[in-house]
Amino acid sequence: MFLTNVLFKKAKSKMIMVLMESVVSGHQITRIRERLADKLEFIYFDPYIQQDSVYKERKKIRSIKSS
Template sequence: MFLTNVLLKKAKSKMIMVLMESVVSGHQCMKIRERLADKLEFIRFDPYIQQDSLYKERKKIRSIKSS
């Protein structure tokens, strides 16, 4: 094994996919955000209750390669 392989770390991706969940009904959707950004919160149409609802970030799903 070469010394350069030991010293170089794998670079983390800049974007991650997160699971968003409606506060009212529990409807879920996925969004992509930057790794270093704050957790997402937004208002979006909820098909379960047929009204706008607040969505909050629940958990990280996976990393996204940026090309």
């Protein structure tokens, strides 16, 4: 193996999978967003309370390879 192969950094992926959590009940779902985008926050149906609720991004789960 050549030394140049060791020195190359891996290219970061453009998309990441994040964990979204309901502010009201704690229900969790996953979504995919761009790495450089702002944190996600949206209104979505919460099955625990049977109403729409605000979901906020809680943490990054993994990177997604782009083709």
